Amino acid sequence: MSRASDRVMNLATFLRQAARRFPDRAAIIWGDRAWSWHELDRRVDAASSMLASMGIAKGDCVLIQSRNSNQLIETMFACFRLGAIWVPSNFRQTPNEIASLARSSGAAAMLCEIEFAEHATLCGIERTVFLDDLGSGGYEARLAAADGTGAPDVRVDYDDPCWFFFTSGTTGRPKAAILTHGQMGFVITNHLCDLLPGTTEADASLVVAPLTHGAGVHLLTQVARGAKTVIPAGANFDASEIWDLVEKWRITNMFTVPTILKLLVEHPAAEAADRTSLRHVIYAGAPMYRRDQRKALKLLGPVLVQYFGLGEVTGAITVLPPRDHDAHDGPGVKVGTCGRERTAIEVSIQDMDGNTLDAGITGEICVCGPAVFAGYHDNPDANAAAFRDGWFRTGDLGYLDSDGDLFITGRASDMFISGGSNIYPLEIEEAILAHPLVAEAAVLGVPDALWGEVGIAVCIARHGHVICAKDLIQWLRGRIAPYKIPKEFHFWDALPRSAYGKVAKAELRALIEKGRSQAC
DSSP states (O other): OOOTTOEEOOTTHHHHHHHHHOTTSEEEEETTEEEEHHHHHHHHHHHHHHHHHTTOOTTOEEEEEOOSSHHHHHHHHHHHHHTOEEEEOOTTSOHHHHHHHHHHHTOSEEEEOGGGHHHHHHHTOSSEEETTOOSTTSHHHHHHHSOOOOOOOOOEETTOEEEEEEEOTTSSSOEEEEEEHHHHHHHHHHHHHHTSTTOOTTOEEEEOSOTTTHHHHHHHHHHHHTOEEEEOSSSSOOHHHHHHHHHHTTOOEEEEOHHHHHHHHHSTHHHHSOOTTOOEEEEOSSOOOHHHHHHHHHHHOTTEEEEEOOGGGTTOSEEEOGGGOOSSOSTTOOOSBOOEEOTTOEEEEEOTTSOBOOTTOOEEEEEESTTSOOOBTTOHHHHHHHEETTEEEEEEEEEEOTTOOEEEEEESSSOEEETTEEEOHHHHHHHHHTSTTEEEEEEEEEEETTTEEEEEEEEEEOTTOOOOHHHHHHHHBTTBOGGGSOSEEEEOSOOOBOTTSOBOHHHHHHHHHTTOOOBO
16 A cells, blocks of 8 residues: 655755756866866756666666766766656776676666776676766757756665675675665755765765765765765775865765775875864774774874665664764773764674574674665565565674673674675685686685785695686686675695584684695
8 A cells, every 4th residue: 555655855866956056166176177066057957867868767777787887877967857766887897797687687778987897798798888988979969968957766665676786695695685765865865864964065075985886876875965075086996086075075975894994094195284174083884903093093183984784774773973983992991892883773783593692692783763764676585685574684793781781792704804895715715616626615705904804715726736816816807896805815735624514704703813724
């Protein structure tokens, strides 16, 4: 039975509102180019008109393969405006990986940078437009020819999908987490409440992470308040450029991951830059070592904001605000917590049967609230495993203390996080085992001072053969994304196994830590 309140604001309306309120203020700055809110809104009208002329309508999926740019942002709002589903991919993934996402999402169109032409070819989507093609069939030419007359944003209901956020969840290969207009409206409000209180049109946000993932959610909060977004000109991360932009544009907030924050803090340019405009430096995606946290606090002052949250909960599980960050260890300072529950979010620590555990007892971190996604696209088995009695099971392990602060102690799966990216050993093991000279392989994540965790592979060569790390690295290039390739390879005669014949990864980890491996 339909409810009278099912209808919600189309997320593209945030852009309409900013364009009405602040037409001439800067919306996006990228290198030496800038677009006002009015200009951005008109370009999105043209982009949505272009997509409509290609036959894209409400409910259709549009796959995006692009680095950060004004055009990437335009594709987001153009999809929202039409009621279509924005399907951004990780630009670092291989053509085969992107083709798999295209199939699983059922993408009806693809918007892609020319750099990724091979990805587009392998996806084989007939309706493909290259974002940076200056020819007659390219994005800019099509925008110029489009009838962008400002058609109203398509009517949407609370549960209408707007974004397929690809995540591996707790196990397996990437799955499309369905984010909806109603859910995302709550998440944006929650972010502004818990992470960025007081944000207005006078603020400026710096992009230091891919807008196709968590940084894209952060961008929406800036649009909701009419705050400008600054995109670095360089295609690759450059700490010196970041600090120059912080000073030049009086940046007030940015979203990043612990690895990047560590690199920024340790760069020589950090000390010389004027950092006084910063109010919120948000980090998430992986644990941050205490020594790195202290160093950042001493340099930046009380501006750090940590949050814990998966793609399935759109980042909104807990928050550790500036007032709860302390550079000094001592009585009353809680080291290692990722904060308390976000507004309207409830966390439950449960045992394997779904029973709630008392404070201080470790179990699976489960969560409920309006930020939880609508489920995985076309994947009933994954949905059945992910939800229990209305709770989303994160797959992470942890405990709540008596004050309600959450401490993460491990993961229910073998997944590890390197530089803010989730990495699943099974995918890497399968790629290694495809090598004709490898008989067995096991991959696990180990702590790393820079990346948080890195992968280590232990391999068994086929009888009578010898193989080394260089061979396997070369083999893996092009088969999996570069960031998934293990940083170390070890070669043993046998892998430790349990009584059931499975590789005993706990024992394997202990052996590695004791230095009993033989590196190639």
